[in-house]
Amino acid sequence: MKNERIYNFNPGPAALPLPVLEEIQQEFLNFKGSGMSVVETSHRSKQFEEVLEDAVNRTKRLLKIDDRYKVVFVQGGASMQFAMVPMNLLGNDESADYVNTGTWSTKAIKEAQNLSKLVRTAASSEDRNFCYIPKNIDFSKKAAYVHITSNNTIKGTQWAEFPDTKGVPIVSDMSSDIMSRPLDMSKFGLVYAGAQKNIGPAGVCMAIIREDLLDRAPAGIPTMLDYKTYVEKNSLYNTPPCFGIYTIQLVLKWIEETIGGLEKMAEINRQKGELIYSLIDGGDFYRGTADPDSRSLMNVTFRLPDEDLEKRFIASAAENGFGGLKGHRSVGGCRASIYNAATLKAVEDLTAFMKDFAEKNG
Amino acid sequence: MKNERIYNFNPGPAALPLPVLEEIQQEFLNFKGSGMSVVETSHRSKQFEEVLEDAVNRTKRLLKIDDRYKVVFVQGGASMQFAMVPMNLLGNDESADYVNTGTWSTKAIKEAQNLSKLVRTAASSEDRNFCYIPKNIDFSKKAAYVHITSNNTIKGTQWAEFPDTKGVPIVSDMSSDIMSRPLDMSKFGLVYAGAQKNIGPAGVCMAIIREDLLDRAPAGIPTMLDYKTYVEKNSLYNTPPCFGIYTIQLVLKWIEETIGGLEKMAEINRQKGELIYSLIDGGDFYRGTADPDSRSLMNVTFRLPDEDLEKRFIASAAENGFGGLKGHRSVGGCRASIYNAATLKAVEDLTAFMKDFAEKNG
Numbered sequence: 001m002k003n004e005r006i007y008n009f010n011p012g013p014a015a016l017p018l019p020v021l022e023e024i025q026q027e028f029l030n031f032k033g034s035g036m037s038v039v040e041t042s043h044r045s046k047q048f049e050e051v052l053e054d055a056v057n058r059t060k061r062l063l064k065i066d067d068r069y070k071v072v073f074v075q076g077g078a079s080m081q082f083a084m085v086p087m088n089l090l091g092n093d094e095s096a097d098y099v100n101t102g103t104w105s106t107k108a109i110k111e112a113q114n115l116s117k118l119v120r121t122a123a124s125s126e127d128r129n130f131c132y133i134p135k136n137i138d139f140s141k142k143a144a145y146v147h148i149t150s151n152n153t154i155k156g157t158q159w160a161e162f163p164d165t166k167g168v169p170i171v172s173d174m175s176s177d178i179m180s181r182p183l184d185m186s187k188f189g190l191v192y193a194g195a196q197k198n199i200g201p202a203g204v205c206m207a208i209i210r211e212d213l214l215d216r217a218p219a220g221i222p223t224m225l226d227y228k229t230y231v232e233k234n235s236l237y238n239t240p241p242c243f244g245i246y247t248i249q250l251v252l253k254w255i256e257e258t259i260g261g262l263e264k265m266a267e268i269n270r271q272k273g274e275l276i277y278s279l280i281d282g283g284d285f286y287r288g289t290a291d292p293d294s295r296s297l298m299n300v301t302f303r304l305p306d307e308d309l310e311k312r313f314i315a316s317a318a319e320n321g322f323g324g325l326k327g328h329r330s331v332g333g334c335r336a337s338i339y340n341a342a343t344l345k346a347v348e349d350l351t352a353f354m355k356d357f358a359e360k361n362g
Numbered sequence: 363m364k365n366e367r368i369y370n371f372n373p374g375p376a377a378l379p380l381p382v383l384e385e386i387q388q389e390f391l392n393f394k395g396s397g398m399s400v401v402e403t404s405h406r407s408k409q410f411e412e413v414l415e416d417a418v419n420r421t422k423r424l425l426k427i428d429d430r431y432k433v434v435f436v437q438g439g440a441s442m443q444f445a446m447v448p449m450n451l452l453g454n455d456e457s458a459d460y461v462n463t464g465t466w467s468t469k470a471i472k473e474a475q476n477l478s479k480l481v482r483t484a485a486s487s488e489d490r491n492f493c494y495i496p497k498n499i500d501f502s503k504k505a506a507y508v509h510i511t512s513n514n515t516i517k518g519t520q521w522a523e524f525p526d527t528k529g530v531p532i533v534s535d536m537s538s539d540i541m542s543r544p545l546d547m548s549k550f551g552l553v554y555a556g557a558q559k560n561i562g563p564a565g566v567c568m569a570i571i572r573e574d575l576l577d578r579a580p581a582g583i584p585t586m587l588d589y590k591t592y593v594e595k596n597s598l599y600n601t602p603p604c605f606g607i608y609t610i611q612l613v614l615k616w617i618e619e620t621i622g623g624l625e626k627m628a629e630i631n632r633q634k635g636e637l638i639y640s641l642i643d644g645g646d647f648y649r650g651t652a653d654p655d656s657r658s659l660m661n662v663t664f665r666l667p668d669e670d671l672e673k674r675f676i677a678s679a680a681e682n683g684f685g686g687l688k689g690h691r692s693v694g695g696c697r698a699s700i701y702n703a704a705t706l707k708a709v710e711d712l713t714a715f716m717k718d719f720a721e722k723n724g
Contacts, residue, residue, distance in 0.1 A: 005397050010404050196601055323398070
């Protein structure tokens with residue numbers, strides 16, 4: 001396998017579309033005829049400003065969002081957002097509702113508490129090891145916001161539909177499913193997404209914030225943790241993560257122009273999920289870990305009859321050119337992360353391999 | 363010029379060594395035989411952990427630092443450090459001494475004040491538009507730390523020697539001259555450097571902190587702004603900016619193995635500086651803006667007889683393949699940023715161009 005690319009089912013950083021990688025490689029020494037690499041180009045150059053503007057405009061078109069929403073690029077990943085969200089949006093005399101659907105939600109809750117902010121766990125699926133998305137949640141009408149994790153990479157669950165919060169703005173960590181399907185942004189006050197799963201490399205986080213929420217930030221928070229800093233300077237207050245934004249721009253262009261938009265992207269993702277879940281459901285060898293109505297189309301988590309077989313499955317898959325299938329170290333088992341850049345062909349071949357492995361070892 | 367690389371004198375993001383860029387390009391689709399790009403590789407993979415470990419070890423060797431110093435990689439650039447430094451190192455009943463040598467020092471001071479921290483401007487060169495580095499500064503022995511900016515990209519000044527602070531640890535923003543010369547780290551408690559000038563792309567900041575300073579951080583600061591988070595998890599608390607760390611590792615390898623270490627790097631940088639400063643001093647056409655004893659070997663700032671000539675100089679340089687020579691928008695004039703990756707040949711050719719331009723227009 002040394003000279004060939006493998007099928008990459010990594011949970012993140014994850015596969016990126018091959019045409020995007022090829023374009024980056026092709027122009028890496030000379031970016032848009034500038035005579036320098038994109039990583040050597042000024043963030044205030046005409047070339048880079050076009051990249052940034054295009055990334056913002058494509059985001060707005062793909063998600064069909066209006067001008068009340070501002071698209072910015074922040075460093076520090078979702079983990080930094082766990083702090084920025086309550087620092088900016090939650091006053092000291094207020095409370096926010098959080099839905100706990102696993103590891104990342106738990107971290108978001110703990111970070112808010114670490115900052116002495118008042119949060120309420122409005123619902124949790126911890127009672128069954130986070131294998132489902134809670135329903136019929138009684139949100140507080142006084143909550144400053146409702147925080148959810150739209151897709152849970154470790155537990156393999158995903159919100160199929162978003163809750164009715166009676167006008168309270170939803171804040172969602174969408175790190176692992178942004179741009180995988182259309183989105184009705186009108187329910188959301190803030191969406192953030194570390195890029196390294198569906199839209200780019202590690203080191204850049206997209207945030208989309210409704211402008212009326214910008215005024216909530218108190219004085220005295222660090223300049224770099226204030227969303228206004230990014231909105232007012234169009235993500236150019238200081239030197240942004242240029243290479244990451246550039247890659248995102250190319251991925252969004254690929255979604256828009258090659259795939260044909262988010263409806264088409266969602267249809268492909270549905271097909272991929274059906275392929276693998278129907279194989280899992282079609283026999284006794286594989287067992288999905290998430291409740292069927294809460295299953296993720298991004299991270300398919302499953303077990304084999306025993307741990308020894310799981311080890312052999314992962315090793316045999318690797319030998320056959322399927323990488324990244326080991327479950328998260330905190331839960332074990334297997335996981336196929338099939339984000340946007342995992343092709344239908346990759347999932348078809350994986351499914352064929354899984355079928356073959358089950359027949360030989362079942 | 364569309365198909366050729368130019369001489370890039372950008373102030374940052376800035377030129378990177380061509381062999382480094384070529385290596386990145388060459389293995390961009392298949393990183394170390396993994397079958398995936400470096401931007402698709404897990405930050406917890408063996409391949410990436412080797413990169414990270416090598417970057418840390420090369421930093422320690424190049425700077426000859428002992429194990430009391432921890433090398434970590436943080437997001438947010440120097441601007442984030444302006445907040446992290448006082449949040450971590452400055453108690454509410456303490457004061458820190460800052461030396462103001464220009465735009466970036468001023469921002470560091472303002473950010474500390476924004477966080478309601480007590481800082482004292484121990485010295486400033488604002489009286490002469492920051493054209494020199496202050497001497498014989500009376501530091502407070504009670505200061506929690508002394509903050510300096512080792513090189514000032516906009517004003518073209520650089521600390522040739524570091525002050526004696528009588529045991530108070532120096533904290534230095536070295537974004538624009540880290541790894542350009544050997545360093546006696548024993549004077550420093552913390553050194554930080556946005557990578558995008560001497561060691562890598564934008565989006566990753568190197569921080570080197572003496573371990574005894576780690577205990578100063580109060581409870582309740584954001585996890586992602588606590589140096590301990592990075593030290594305890596070896597920069598892997600969350601997904602780090604992998605591509606940036608990878609590029610830094612390759613640049614450090616280039617400094618160590620191709621250049622031959624920091625003494626050699628410093629000698630080349632001295633030669634480059636001498637070439638261009640001796641041309642400036644050898645006639646009346648160009649005029650250096652910094653006091654000779656405070657001149658930067660990284661950013662050579664100079665003026666021409668009038669602004670019209672400056673415009674023509676910058677345009678003519680661009681036509682001849684010399685980019686990035688415009689001074690910062692806040693000060694005007696001209697600036698040649700000659701960081702590590704600017705070759706001796708590039709500076710020789712620039713100097714020849716400048717000589718020719720002066721003869722034709724002087």
